[in-house]
Amino acid sequence: MVQTKTQFGYRRHPDQNRAGADVAEHPVVVVGAGPVGLSLAIDLAQRGQSVVLLDDADRIGEGSRAICFSKRSLEFWDRLGVGQRMVDKGVVWSVGKIFHGASQLYQFNLLPEEGHKRPAFINLQQFYAEAYLVDRVQELSGIDLRWRNKVIGLEQRNDHVLLTVETPDGPYRLHAGFVVACDGARSSLRQMVGAEFAGQVFEDQFLIADVKMTAAFPTERWFWFDPPFHAGRSALLHKQPDDIWRIDLQLHPDADPVVEKRPENVRPRIARMLGHDKFDFEWISLYKFQCRRMDKFLHGRVIFAGDAAHQVSPFGARGANSGLEDAENIAWKLDRVLRGSSPEALLESYHTERSAAADENIRESTRSTDFMAPVSQQEARLRKAVLSLAKETEFGKRMVNGGRLSVPSTYDTPLSTADRDAWRGGPRPGASMPDAPIAAASGQSMFLTEAFVGKGAQFTLLEFGNGAAIDAPEGVETIRIGGGDGLADTRGLAGTRYDAEPGTTYLLRPDGYVAARFRHPTRPALDAALARAAGLNRGLS
Amino acid sequence: MTLSTSSNFAKPDDAFRAIVEAHRGLSDAQSADLDAALVLVLANHIGDIAVLYEAIALAKRRMLDASQQQQQQQQQQ
Numbered sequence: 015m016v017q018t019k020t021q022f023g024y025r026r027h028p029d030q031n032r033a034g035a036d037v038a039e040h041p042v043v044v045v046g047a048g049p050v051g052l053s054l055a056i057d058l059a060q061r062g063q064s065v066v067l068l069d070d071a072d073r074i075g076e077g078s079r080a081i082c083f084s085k086r087s088l089e090f091w092d093r094l095g096v097g098q099r100m101v102d103k104g105v106v107w108s109v110g111k112i113f114h115g116a117s118q119l120y121q122f123n124l125l126p127e128e129g130h131k132r133p134a135f136i137n138l139q140q141f142y143a144e145a146y147l148v149d150r151v152q153e154l155s156g157i158d159l160r161w162r163n164k165v166i167g168l169e170q171r172n173d174h175v176l177l178t179v180e181t182p183d184g185p186y187r188l189h190a191g192f193v194v195a196c197d198g199a200r201s202s203l204r205q206m207v208g209a210e211f212a213g214q215v216f217e218d219q220f221l222i223a224d225v226k227m228t229a230a231f232p233t234e235r236w237f238w239f240d241p242p243f244h245a246g247r248s249a250l251l252h253k254q255p256d257d258i259w260r261i262d263l264q265l266h267p268d269a270d271p272v273v274e275k276r277p278e279n280v281r282p283r284i285a286r287m288l289g290h291d292k293f294d295f296e297w298i299s300l301y302k303f304q305c306r307r308m309d310k311f312l313h314g315r316v317i318f319a320g321d322a323a324h325q326v327s328p329f330g331a332r333g334a335n336s337g338l339e340d341a342e343n344i345a346w347k348l349d350r351v352l353r354g355s356s357p358e359a360l361l362e363s364y365h366t367e368r369s370a371a372a373d374e375n376i377r378e379s380t381r382s383t384d385f386m387a388p389v390s391q392q393e394a395r396l397r398k399a400v401l402s403l404a405k406e407t408e409f410g411k412r413m414v415n416g417g418r419l420s421v422p423s424t425y426d427t428p429l430s431t432a433d434r435d436a437w438r439g440g441p442r443p444g445a446s447m448p449d450a451p452i453a454a455a456s457g458q459s460m461f462l463t464e465a466f467v468g469k470g471a472q473f474t475l476l477e478f479g480n481g482a483a484i485d486a487p488e489g490v491e492t493i494r495i496g497g498g499d500g501l502a503d504t505r506g507l508a509g510t511r512y513d514a515e516p517g518t519t520y521l522l523r524p525d526g527y528v529a530a531r532f533r534h535p536t537r538p539a540l541d542a543a544l545a546r547a548a549g550l551n552r553g554l555s
Numbered sequence: 556m557t558l559s560t561s562s563n564f565a566k567p568d569d570a571f572r573a574i575v576e577a578h579r580g581l582s583d584a585q586s587a588d589l590d591a592a593l594v595l596v597l598a599n600h601i602g603d604i605a606v607l608y609e610a611i612a613l614a615k616r617r618m619l620d621a622s623q624q625q626q627q628q629q630q631q632q
Contacts, residue, residue, distance in 0.1 A: 392587070399592035409599040 020074040020145050024162040030186040040066045041352050043177060043190035045165050045203055049080070049140065050320035050337035051196035052147035056094045057345035059156030060471075063352060066188065067157055068179060070164035070197075074148070077297035078139035078224050081254055082331035085125065086422045086446060087338045088132040089463050089526065093471045096150050097132070100143060104136030105253050110235040112416045116242050119404045120411040121234075124419060129451040129507045131461040135419070137233075137254045140334065168193070168206040170314040192348060193316045196337070201322035207313040213306020214380065216327065217267040218387040221300050223280055224258050227293035231259075237416035239386075239401055243286035248386045248416070251287075258296055261287065262328075264386060271300045303327045305376045305383075311365040317344060324372035326379040329386065329417035336375050339422060340368050346471075346524035350548060360549030363429050371423035378418045385415035422446040428551075429523070431530035431543040440513035440520075440531070447476075447526045450508035455500025462508055463526070465493045465501065471524050473544060475535075478509065480517035485537050487544050490521075523547055558609035 029038035042058060044051045047069035055067045083091075083100065091097040108125040111118055124134035151157045166185065167178030177188045195203035204211060236251040238244070250262035261284055265274055273279060277295055285291035307324035311317065320337030344364045350356035388394040403410030422445075430443035441448055450462045466474060469491035477484060479497030486492050495501045495508055496516075503509050512520065519535040520528055521543050530543035545551055564570045577593075578586045598607055 392591070395587055395591045396595070398588065399595050403592060403595060407596075407599075410595070413595070 020141070020148070022072050022074075022148075022161045024072055024182050025160075026181075026183055027158070027160055029188065030181065030183060032186070037176070037187045037189045039174070039189040039191075040064065041191040042066070042194065042348060043068060043175075043188060043192075044194045044196060045069075046195065046197035046201075046320075046322070047144075047148070047159060047161075048075075048196060048198060048320070048337075049143050049147065049334055050341050051194070052144060052151060053090065053094060053338055054194060054196060054319065054341035054345055055157045055159075056096075056147065056150055056154065057341060058349060059151075059154045060094065061345065061349040063156060063349055065157045066190070067151070067159045068163040068165060069159070069161055072161040074141045074144045077222075077299055078141065078254060078258065078260065080140040080143075080331075080334035081137045081252065081260055082135050082335070082419070083138055083143065083338075084331060084335040084420045084422075085130070085132045085134055086420070087335050088136065089449070090338055090342045092132070092463065093342075093467050093526075094147075094150060095153075096146050099146050100138055101132070101136055103142055103146075103255055104138035105233050105255055106133040106136050107233045107235060107253070108134035109232075110237065110416075110419075112414055113236065113238040113241060114401050114404070114414075115240055119401070119414060129461075129505065130449040131463050132449070135331065137252055137260070139254055139258070142255070165197075165203060165206075168203060168316065170207075170316070175315045191315070191352065194344065194348070195316060195318045195322045196320045196341075197322050199321040199325050201318070203316060204308065204318065204322055207316055209308050209310070209313060209318075211306055211308055211325075213304050213325070213376070215304045216302060216383055216387065218383075219265040219267065219269055219271065219274070219300060219302050220328075221263045221265055221274055221280065221298070223261045223263075223284060223298050224254070224296040225261060225284060225293040226256070226258055226296055227288070228257055229259065229288070235417075239414075239416070241287070244283065249287065250417075259293075265300075275300050303383075305380050307369065307372045307376060311340075311369055312361060317348075317361065317364065319344060319368075323368070324376065326372075326375045327383045328379075329382040330375070330379045330419050331417075332375040332379050332420045335420040336368075336371060339371065340364075342525045343368055347549075356549045363427055363549060367423075367425040367427050367429075370425065374423050375420070382415050382417045425527065429529060429547045429549065431521075431546055433531065435531075435533040437531070438513050440511065441528045443528050443530055445528050447520075447522055447528060448511045450503075450511050451505055452495060452508055453502045453504045459504070462493070466522065466526060469493060471526070473524060473529075473547070474522045475540070476512070476520040476522055477535075478503075478512070478514040478516060478518045480534075484519060484535055484540075487537070487541050490540075490544060521547065556603050556606055558606050558613065560613070 043066045044055050045068050047067055055065045058065045088097050091100055109123050111121040151159055162182055164180045165177050166180045169176040175190045175193045178185055197203055233253045238249040241249050247264040252260040275298055305326055308318055311323050319340035326332045347360045347364055351358055388397050400410055400413045404414050425444040427444055452462055454460050472491050474491040475486050477494045479494055495503050517534045519532050521530040523529045529547035
């Protein structure tokens with residue numbers, strides 16, 4: 015079985031040579047070099063911050079773990095300069111099929127329309143994603159990545175956090191302006207701040223097996239209820255790069271994990287599923303899961319992100335993807351606070367926005383899990399009714415819940431300026447920017463998300479031209495479509511997706527979310543919306 | 556829209572009878588299966604989540620009343 019993919023060396027840092035009260039000071043320390051911590055560090059560094067990134071291990075993970083990365087995550091990674099590499103290696107998919115017994119109930123397409131740079135999803139082993147992110151980290155001078163640096167102590171001070179870090183050379187201390195804890199579901203920093211992590215425990219056990227084989231299954235997500243090869247339970251099949259297939263089998267709640275995990279017991283199950291046994295195991299893991307989150311994602315100057323802050327069931331690809339959304343949400347806010355261009359209160363909006371997103375993810379994945387593993391006889395009866403109605407009715411198909419896949423949340427947030435004009439469509443304030451195909455001045459086709467990246471992922475006006483360009487507030491970039499500077503909505507899709515008329519202008523946040531939109535923007539209205547989105551208004555909570 | 560509790564069928568007895576007859580000859584388990592499917596079909600036809608919540612609340616209130624009555628009777632005995 016494949017285990018360690020990449021080994022990194024511990025290196026002693028000059029910070030460790032300091033003694034006594036002489037402690038190295040850093041504006042921000044990120045704890046945990048998983049996908050979330052690495053992405054956050056890159057985003058901060060690209061915004062000009064120096065980041066210390068600590069990880070208690072010295073290698074990239076065991077097993078494929080998270081495999082589904084969403085369109086939103088890919089768009090974030092495009093901003094970090096790693097999106098293309100992920101997509102090139104990954105398996106692109108957008109179609110899912112649901113089976114009941116031996117027959118197909120229905121199929122769905124998560125991205126049925128053209129004109130997006132990125133697909134609905136790619137499947138990519140987490141260790142590849144992490145390796146590519148580490149490569150990117152090493153291209154950036156602003157990130158100081160320290161392996162085998164384990165945080166063992168944390169003291170909150172008025173204006174900083176004092177960390178004690180254990181290393182092979184013994185402990186040392188660090189003085190951090192802010193700490194972002196991305197140290198996973200078993201977060202030790204969460205325990206150090208004394209935070210609760212309460213939620214629902216699910217009794218059903220699931221077996222994950224990654225098998226290597228050459229097979230002609232299409233690159234789609236296949237989900238079975240009560241399949242002939244695994245009677246009474248559910249199963250999932252997904253393709254990964256390198257001829258690896260992810261198989262997920264629901265087990266009985268009372269199954270013995272030690273027995274179930276033995277390859278000689280797993281093999282016949284999977285052979286029944288595939289109809290042959292010409293495969294090798296890459297990874298076998300057995301898990302139960304919990305849906306839970308921290309009450310508050312901010313604890314003084316310690317900010318929690320990813321699995322450290324919230325955990326969901328794996329059905330729906332909402333774990334790693336929501337962690338990446340946390341990272342993109344906190345990065346620009348922390349950057350502004352560290353620069354002094356926004357007050358610390360801006361960070362509160364991270365909790366407001368991302369805890370609501372966590373609630374949504376928990377709700378969605380709990381519903382999927384309850385559908386897969388009904389907890390009472392009546393729930394089982396209702397599910398049976400849905401599955402049988404799905405054979406002949408459209409409404410039944412839509413009620414079948416084999417996992418609702420991750421989509422970006424729409425935030426109800428004090429950073430948004432409420433609509434005052436009439437809109438028939440387009441993303442409302444608090445929604446993430448939809449992509450659209452456009453043409454550059456050269457005539458070359460490109461995407462709106464690329465134009466946004468090209469402007470540096472800053473506060474940006476997306477303006478649909480109407481005579482002279484509008485006067486943008488200082489520090490705000492402009493993407494102007496159909497104006498003098500040459501970007502053109504050649505296929506009309508940008509206009510449609512943004513419900514645009516001449517003059518329509520969106521104020522985009524640095525994370526690509528809509529802060530405000532106007533049919534006919536005025537400079538005072540833009541200034542006010544910008545101040546609100548940057549947390550400069552009084553009374554922000 | 557709100558839940559209508561006025562009498563909507565021209566012949567309410569026909570409606571009641573139709574449901575009773577659908578259950579004739581079924582075991583309790585089969586009846587429960589039938590009810591589950593019927594509830595889902597009708598809920599979708601209504602297609603209004605607020606009305607559905609109201610309907611659930613009204614139906615559940617019957618159950619609460621029944622269990623309270625039972626408790627009272629037990630106390631009197």
